[in-house]
Structure formats: C-alpha cells, structure tokens
Amino acid sequence: MGFKEEIEKRKTFAIISHPDAGKTTLTENLLLFGGAIREAGVVKGRKTGKFATSDWMKVEQERGISVTSSVMQFDFDGYKINILDTPGHEDFSEDTYRTLMAVDSAVMVIDAAEGIEPQTLKLFKVAKMRGIPVFTFINKLDRMGKEPFELLEEIEETLDIETYPMTWPVGMGPSFFGVINRRKREINPYREDEPLKFNEFYELETPHKIEEDVAYQTAMEEFMLVEEAGDQFDEEKIARGDLTPVFFGSALASFGIAEFLDTFVDFAPSPKANETKNGGIVEPTDKEFSGFIFKIQANMDPRHRDRIAFMRIVSGEFERGMDLTLQRTGKKSKISRATMFMADSTKTLDHAYAGDIIGLYDTGTYQIGDTLTSSKHIEYVDLPQFTPELFVKVSAKNVMKQKHFYKGIEQLVQEGAIQYYKTIHTNQPILGAVGQLQFEVFEHRMKNEYNTDVIMEPIGKKIARWIENEDVITDAMSTTRSTLVDDRYGNKVFLFENEFALRWFQDKYPVVKLYSLL
Ligand code: GDP
Secondary structure, eight states, rough: OOOHHHHHHHHEEEEEEESSSSSSHHHHHHHHTTTTTTTTTHHHHHHTTOOOHHHHHHHHHTTTTSSTSSSEEEEETTTTEEEEEOOOGGOHHHHHHHTTTTTTTEEEEEEEEOSHHHHHHHHHHHHHHHOOOOOEEEEEESSSSOEEEEHHHHHHHOOOOOESSSSSEEEEEOOEEEEEETTEEEEEESSSSSEEOOOOOOOOOOGGGGGGGGHHHHHHHHHHHHHSSSSSOHHHHHHHEEEEEEEEEETTTTTSSHHHHHHHHHSSSOOOEBBTTTTEETTTTOSSEEEEEEEEEOOOOOTTOOOOEEEEESEEEETTTTTTTTTTTTTTEEOOEEEEEEOOEEEEOOOOEOOEEEEEEEEHHHHHOOOSSSSSSOOOOOOOOOSSSSEEEESSSSSSHHHHHHHHHHHHTTTHHHHHHEEEETTOOEESSSSSSHHHHHHHHHHHHHHHHHHEEEEEEEEEEOOOOOOOOGGGGOOEEEEEETTTSSSSEESSSHHHHHHHHHHOTTSSSSOOOO
16 A cells, blocks of 8 residues: 555544443444454453553552553554544543644544433533544443434434434344435345345335334334435535434444444544644645654553654554654654554554554653654644533642652653642642542652652632633622632632532623633
C-alpha cells in the first residue's frame, strides 16, 4: 500500500457511552469481527488485572480499569481501525474527555431501555464541540426497551442532532425478530441465517410466515414512515456531526454489528488535518512527521517507574529510531522505544501513519498537548481545559516537605492529571477534577513519585465559573458560598456549592459575566 492509501485506510474513533450500556461488549465484538481476538472475554479479562504488577496497577485494578486496552487496532475490509477507550464510572477523568481530541469520529452506545444517560451526554457535548461525526448504536434489543421512535426523539431533543436510522428493529425482547437493513433492502433475522429481501413496495420477495406477525407489520409500517417522513441521508451533515446514522442491535449477541461496521467504514472520516497555534493547517498526507500528546499514563512498567505518553500521529509516517523534536523545548531525540497497541498485546512498532496512536516511553519529558515533529517548527493548538466538578483542599502532611509537595503538584498538573487552583490572598492550594479517581491517583503518585503524603479535604464546591470581566470583581463577592480562586494561569474563578448558590450569586451581581469551560 502506498503512503496516501495507508492514511486513507485509517479510521480512528472512540466509543462514548454511560457505564453498562455495553461499550466493552461492543468493543469486543468489533475486535472479533476484525479477527483481532479469537474469543469474547479478552477485553473484559483485562479488567481482572492480568497486568497488575505495580502499586499503580493496584489502584487501577481495584477500580476495574483496563489501562492496556486504552487503544486497540484491528483490520476490517482492508481498513485499519483504531478504537480509543474512554473509561467510565469513577475512573471518568479529564483523560476521558481528552481522548476525544485524538479521534476523527465517535460511536455512541445507548442502552435501549435507558436512553441518553448523563455520561453519554457529557461526552457527546465534547464530540459536538469538535464537530466530528457521531454514529449511534442502540444496544440490548434482545431485551425490552423503549420504542424506537421514542429513542430517536430523545436523541434529537436531548442532543440537538438529526437522526438517520440505517437499520430498524423488528420487535424487541422476546419477540425480537431482527433488523431491517436500509441500505441493503433486506431483513437480517436474529434467529435465522438467511436475510429476507424486500421489494420497492416493502413486500418480501420470498413470502415468509413472519408477514403475519404483529411485530413485523408494526416494524414495516414504522420503517415506511421513517423513509417517507424522516431526515434525509446527508453525508455532509454526518461529516459535520449534525446528523447521526443510527443502528439497532445486540452487542452481546453480536447482532447488528456487521450492519454497523459496513456503514461505519464507508462514512467515518479518514484522518483529518490539524490546526497549529499560528493558524496553519497540517494535512495528514504531509510527508513530514508530526503528532501531539493527549494522554500520559504513569508506571506502565513497574521496574522502570516510567510513563507512556500517547501520541496521535497527525501527519506523515513514523519509523522506529527516527529523530523527533519536542517543540516546547526544541530538544531533539531518537525515538527507539515506541509501542503500538494491539487487541491482546502491545508490540514494538516499526511503522505507523497519520491517524494511528502510538505510545512513547517517557521518563518525565512530555506534557499533555506537546507537539513532536521530524523537522517542522509548528505547535498544535492546546487541548481544551475542562470544567471540574469536584474540588478538594490539599496540603502536605509534613510541613517540611513543601518543596516536594509543590514540585509534585506542578508536574502532575502539567501532565494533565489534575487541575490546580489557589484561593486569593490566602493561597490555599485547591485541586479540581472531573472524576474522583483523579484525586486518588494524585494522592498515590504524590506518595510514590514525590515522597509526599498529602491531606485532601472536600470543600463542598461543585461548580466552577470563569469570569469574562474580571475588573468588576470585588473581595466582598468572595464568601463561603462563592469562593474566589485563581486557576493555574492566574485567571479568576468562582467556586459554588450548588446551582442554587450560583443563581443566587448571579441575581445579586448581574454585572459579573460568568462562563464555564467545556
Ligand atoms: P460497559 O460498562 O458499557 O463497558 O458495558 P458492558 O459491555 O460491560 O456491558 C454491561 C452489561 O450489559 C454486561 O452484563 C453485558 O453482558 C450486558 N450487555 C451488553 N450488551 C448487551 C446486549 O446487547 N444485550 C443484553 N441483554 N445485555 C448486554
């Protein structure tokens, strides 16, 4: 394959969903389809901690996170597909959001019985902000769930996106018969093998006993309605993230996956161009290598206490042993240890292309958002900062350890592990996070890497708002219910207890213009 073709063939995406919607099961079935794994249970198996050898891993193991399956590549129909994991539950963190900065599309998995859940919504908003295509897989049709029209309406209203069903379910739960494949004009039966073709009048070409079935008749009527009155298929809208192709199926039964993959590879974008800080654009097919770091994972290998920096390749081709310049410092170094992540292993990498994610061994050199290039002098735009929802006051247990304490905080903040704030006048350090695990990881790493025990106390604040017009702020506005702090860049931020406190503040000080980050 030529250089351009290699890049064209790459599809890099993340699955966004609420815990338990079926992300792991779907991932596994995609890998099965791609022949990357031979049996189900491999991805899940990771959660039991096969690789749990270090203290760090123990924290992760307790939490049931699978570090090693952060990125998985598989082949399908000549395409190289990269799936990036977005952790859920309490392990939800800024990393989860940042992962969406490194993909070209997202697949949203929805539990048919639950509809849109909070974490799906949060992640969808980030995908929306990036304007990337979102594909929807409505899962667990083998169980009773909401009606298909109700689900589509919920997606359209909650997420403000048009829907285009690529498949339509016939029945659900015990009466689940299968899905109508809109492109292929056939019904893929759940329990039988042979697809049933239908003609332009929605009549089956070969009469079948299912035609008498109520579920079948209802589904066909609904489907005709969708075709007549539903949104039009529009590739450009899909590309902009304004319309989501929708699939129905059961990840557990590996049903509806083929329909999904066929369409996904046709309409999901190949690697996109990226914007630089000075407004330039770098195309993926640019021969010169470039990439950016979007995630840093500590202590993958306990014997070396090192880290792995995850880099999204933006342009060019990576070759083992190549010299790359870290643009922030101007330092050049030979990259002899890079990893490619496969479904059930990591392998030392020889070649990788724009769109791929590679892991670089790191001994503290890299930061989130860093650009590395083979020769260009460019830096990619900063990754966005996200509004934290959890805050703690932090201090060193041993006052003699202040130096280590601040050094540790500085490093971990630079890595993007945690957000740092301090109260005005009193300079009390405050940490912000989007997920509880970030605090635990912080505490653990401060002890292990910076030899500092920390004390963290919740401060009873949930909402952070930045200020457009800082000049109107007075000291009197900072109270226990609306605490004024500086962020790490010196911007003023108010921390509020709850929505009520926020509204109260806005009513009292309408002159203050507040805003939130993503
Ligand atoms: P995740 O938290 O989103 O990764 O969800 P999992 O893939 O771990 O699935 C959560 C639970 O739902 C597990 O018990 C799965 O076996 C189950 N599950 C996943 N997909 C389906 C499905 O299509 N049908 C049914 N009935 N259960 C499913």
